[in-house]
Amino acid sequence: MKKVLLFVAVVAAVSFASCKKDRVCTCASSTGGSSTVTYTSAKKGDARAACLSKSYTYTTGATTTTVTETCTLN
Secondary structure (H helix, E strand, O other), rough: OOOHHHHHHHHHHHHHOOOOEEEEEEEEEEEOOEEEEEEEEOOOHHHHHHHOOOOEEEEOOOOOOEEEEEEEEE
């Protein structure tokens, strides 16, 4: 009985463990440029939230050019 209980405890602990690994965020600009950011030892949810928060729209110059950058987690 102790072995079964120990086995169940180990399986439960492994199922609650998060998978931390390197995650790559790729951002593409409406002007054709692109960039990448690597989050090291990050949980998927944390990296996704950080990556999506990088998406933005900004205005540059006196001629008011709007550039949109959209980021996705790979």
